[in-house]
Amino acid sequence: DVKVTQSSRYLVKRTGEKVFLECVQDMDHENMFWYRQDPGLGLRLIYFSYDVKMKEKGDIPEGYSVSREKKERFSLILESASTNQTSMYLCASTRDTDQPQHFGDGTRLSIL
């Protein structure tokens, strides 16, 4: 089975802090994704990566950056956290364009 692991289930940070969310997958998938999930808005794509050191903006990249130094790891960075970034963050991965995305269990981030 595909395993997508997000390093923290719950995280509380203060406004202005730099925040790192980590995601690791164990199936040698090329493609990895970061979404945020908010009530009434569903899942929205922040960034995705189709290869090491490659990244593409999603629908809502403002205030975020990403890093993919190794194939199995994809990091989401909040450069200067703000309260409107309080959300559930979900990481996903897939091998091919015709295989479904598999998700981790999410990080519930609160910015105070």
Add this chain to the structure above:
Amino acid sequence: QKEVEQDPGPLSVPEGAIVSLNCTYSNSAFQYFMWYRQYSRKGPELLMYTYSSGNKEDGRFTAQVDKSSKYISLFIRDSQPSDSATYLCAMSAAGTASKLTFGTGTRLQVTL
């Protein structure tokens, strides 16, 4: 108007009932269709994945895609309390290695 519309519910049914969950969409380029189940405080778990039109069955679950009507459905037969969760539809035009567009989810409650 959202690209994918999904009734948020909640939908409450008795155990053993047949459940019908639906999504409508506006983008005729969508070809890849998925249903995910999400339990509280967990990540989305893939239930069904179909390409283009038609039906797909897996145990108690049946997914239907009607591209002419831009309408997809998930049927759950003999519903169980363990089916109580939020169900998300997702779809893509260019394959699953790129952006998925999600519905906001339907919350289902199966009662004893």
